[in-house]
Amino acid sequence: MRSTITIGLILIFTFALAxxxxxxxxxxxxxxxxxxxxxxxxxxxxxSLANKLTQPLPTEAEKFRSIFIWVCQNIDNDQALFYRFKYxxxxxxxxxxxxxxxxxxxxxxxxxxREDHRTTCSGYAYLIRxxxxxxxxxxxxxxxxxxxxxxxxxxxxxxxxxxxxxxxxNKWYLCDATWASGWIDGDKHVYLxxxxxxxxxxxxxxFALNHFPEDSNWFLIDDxxxxxxxxxxxxxxxxxxxxxxxxxxxxxxxxxASKGEPLxxxxxxxxxxxxxxxxxxxxxxxxxxxxxxxxxxxxxxxxISHTFQSRGVRTLHISLDNNFVYSYQVxxx
Amino acid sequence: MKTNTYxxxxxxxxxxxxxxxxxxxxxxxxxxxxxxxxxxxxxxxAQSPDKTVKGVVTQAEDGEQLAGxxxxxxxxxxxxxxxxxxxxxxxxxxxxxxxLVFSFVGLKTQELTITETTPEFIDIQMTYxxxxxxxxLGDDGVFTARKRPLSWVFNALKRNK
Numbered sequence: 001m002r003s004t005i006t007i008g009l010i011l012i013f014t015f016a017l018a019x020x021x022x023x024x025x026x027x028x029x030x031x032x033x034x035x036x037x038x039x040x041x042x043x044x045x046x047x048s049l050a051n052k053l054t055q056p057l058p059t060e061a062e063k064f065r066s067i068f069i070w071v072c073q074n075i076d077n078d079q080a081l082f083y084r085f086k087y088x089x090x091x092x093x094x095x096x097x098x099x100x101x102x103x104x105x106x107x108x109x110x111x112x113x114r115e116d117h118r119t120t121c122s123g124y125a126y127l128i129r130x131x132x133x134x135x136x137x138x139x140x141x142x143x144x145x146x147x148x149x150x151x152x153x154x155x156x157x158x159x160x161x162x163x164x165x166x167x168x169x170n171k172w173y174l175c176d177a178t179w180a181s182g183w184i185d186g187d188k189h190v191y192l193x194x195x196x197x198x199x200x201x202x203x204x205x206x207f208a209l210n211h212f213p214e215d216s217n218w219f220l221i222d223d224x225x226x227x228x229x230x231x232x233x234x235x236x237x238x239x240x241x242x243x244x245x246x247x248x249x250x251x252x253x254x255x256x257a258s259k260g261e262p263l264x265x266x267x268x269x270x271x272x273x274x275x276x277x278x279x280x281x282x283x284x285x286x287x288x289x290x291x292x293x294x295x296x297x298x299x300x301x302x303x304i305s306h307t308f309q310s311r312g313v314r315t316l317h318i319s320l321d322n323n324f325v326y327s328y329q330v331x332x333x
Numbered sequence: 334m335k336t337n338t339y340x341x342x343x344x345x346x347x348x349x350x351x352x353x354x355x356x357x358x359x360x361x362x363x364x365x366x367x368x369x370x371x372x373x374x375x376x377x378x379a380q381s382p383d384k385t386v387k388g389v390v391t392q393a394e395d396g397e398q399l400a401g402x403x404x405x406x407x408x409x410x411x412x413x414x415x416x417x418x419x420x421x422x423x424x425x426x427x428x429x430x431x432x433l434v435f436s437f438v439g440l441k442t443q444e445l446t447i448t449e450t451t452p453e454f455i456d457i458q459m460t461y462x463x464x465x466x467x468x469x470l471g472d473d474g475v476f477t478a479r480k481r482p483l484s485w486v487f488n489a490l491k492r493n494k
Binding site: 043044045046047048077078079081082084085086089102103105106107109110111113114120121122126127130141143146148149150151153159160161162178179181182183184185187191192235237238282313315317324327329 | 394401403405410412414436437438439440461462464465466467468469470471472473474475476477478
């Protein structure tokens with residue numbers, strides 16, 4: 001009897017611990033190497049691909065990791081499809097024209113995925129869902145507002161992005177295979193493949209910095225932002241999520257400052273571990289760097305500040321150890 | 334004169350007769366059983382004869398014949414794919430209740446249960462997945478105010494980094 005209770009307690013404790021730490025204790029090396037074995041596997045038979053990627057692995061987290069890595073490593077961003085969508089979104093067309101355009105676009109997205117292993121976010125999200133569900137893990141495609149330096153900054157916003165929720169051990173998690181796989185260099189118009197762990201089973205609070213689901217249930221957090229707040233907050237970057245930097249104020253991207261008076265930026269995270277904190281301020285054709293001093297306001301609040309010496313409109317970037325974490329537009333009067 | 338006296342031989346004879354009769358009955362029963370079983374088997378076979386399933390797979394919206402559609406016998410690893418003209422011949426003869434699974438990237442997976450009435454040449458129409466397609470991609474660029482040439486500021490930031 002006593003041993004049964006002990007085993008019961010151990011099980012409860014183990015479960016609680018797993019919920020608490022989730023997958024910190026899981027080593028994904030085996031999953032990553034299995035994903036590497038099936039480079040450019042054709043997409044004709046998804047069931048067989050799902051089996052190859054997951055059957056040798058014991059846990060759901062590892063099985064899903066193998067699928068996620070395979071998709072990120074083997075599917076490339078397609079720039080032509082991306083720009084076609086971007087330009088179409090900016091044009092105003094009648095409903096019928098839009099429907100026809102969407103049907104053609106859908107056909108092209110899937111053909112490119114099938115034949116060339118290239119796609120846009122919907123293709124990534126689709127493939128993740130198909131492979132995961134074939135491996136016995138429920139998954140869904142989430143459409144919503146994706147926020148980047150060039151999308152959904154202010155304005156009314158537009159639904160431009162797709163990502164996934166995945167159920168592992170009866171709990172839902174969020175991930176974004178598109179943004180984890182690499183990125184388009186808008187300057188050189190080339191796709192740079194670079195896996196970013198930031199978007200694999202991300203903390204939903206951080207994920208909400210640049211993902212706003214059409215169906216708010218998929219935030220997976222209680223404290224849901226409004227769309228207006230989401231579109232108008234300072235611009236975050238992948239490093240913001242990776243370094244878990246949340247800024248308390250100013251809360252708006254577009255802010256006002258007075259000439260000669262300090263503008264304060266407050267964080268609820270100790271920045272003392274950061275070696276180099278930097279303001280990069282862009283005005284007209286000039287980029288200037290400033291290295292502010294970190295002040296501890298109270299036990300849980302730190303701040304940095306900058307004083308503008310002349311009037312005008314500037315873009316202000318905050319960078320931690322050479323990673324952009326937030327951008328603001330400042331009007332100095 | 335033969336009297337109705339007890340004759341052990343006649344008893345034996347009559348037992349033999351009864352055995353012979355019993356054997357005949359049991360043979361008849363066996364024969365009838367065999368006939369019954371054969372008829373039953375035949376009727377089952379008549380309901381679901383093995384058949385070779387051939388067909389063509391097209392895209393429902395535009396009628397395009399789909400090459401490379403994967404067709405699998407559910408619960409097995411046995412499968413085939415459609416040729417350039419969307420046509421296929423399933424490599425194994427199929428019987429009633431067998432289920433074929435048709436899958437193709439971007440189209441809804443379809444299942445077809447084989448029945449007695451399934452024709453030998455089937456026409457499968459597959460439809461697109463019905464979620465809305467969007468087109469965002471990874472963007473690691475830094476925000477730049479739109480009035481300025483984008484590339485210049487981006488380069489300036491990189492130089493400054």
